[in-house]
Amino acid sequence: MLELLEAGGWVMLPLLLAAVVATAVVLERLWALRRSRIAPPHLTAQLWGWLRAGTLGEERLEAVRLGSPLGRLLVLGLGLSGEPVEILRERLEDAGRQTAQELGRYLNTLGTIAAVSPLLGLLGSVLGIMRAFTRISVHGAGDPRLLAGGVAEALVSTAAGLSVAIPSLVAYRLLRGRAQELTLRLEHEVGAFLDAVRRRRTDEGRDP
Secondary structure, X not given: XXXXXXXOOOOHHHHHHHHHHHHHHHHHHHHHOOHHHHOOOOHHHHHHHHHHHOOOOHHHHHHHHHHOHHHXXXXXXXXXXXXXXXXXXXXXXXXXXXXXXXXXXXXXHHHHHHHHHHHHHHHHHHHHHXXXXXXXXXXXXXXXXHHHHHHHHHHHHHHHHHHHHHHHHHHHHHHHHHHHHHHHHHHHHHHHHHHHHHHHHHHOOOOO
16 A cells, blocks of 8 residues: 555645545535434424424423424424414525535535546646656666656556545535435425414414
8 A cells, every 4th residue: 555655656645635535524424414313204293293282391392403403493493483474484494505505514525526536646647657758868768667667656646536536426426415305305394394384373263
């Protein structure tokens, strides 16, 4: 491993750093973007059940708010349930956009690594070829080892750049898709909550 790092030249250092950062981002996002953590199943129905039964105390409400992004949105909606529906919708949409931003945290960094890593590998390749031809111009073409070193540096750096870029790009696409899926799930749950607010107001004889 150390020999490959030395053979690839100084470009291998930023590529190694990029690989470490990409790995950290992927692991963190895999942990953070779990459906059970973002939008626990049946939370909306459970919350309304507690509300109708009159068992939704402050401690339980706080636990729901801190338990997940969906819980935070629903508790916000409950706190604004006395407001007109349009105001309620606007506040929930603002909070939802902030939540969506949180779900996509660090993904731009991962996408940047996927885009830049091949360019770093290409830079290392160009530098290796330049070094090889510089040695030939100084010492002549009699010794093939002068060319081999530069070619080896070019190939190693290119391979390293692709090795970092390909899994980073795949992970970026997958994690972005998961974040979008969870965002849609949150929108669905919040929409169901708004429908429940309208039905409750209708049952109480109030304007929606």
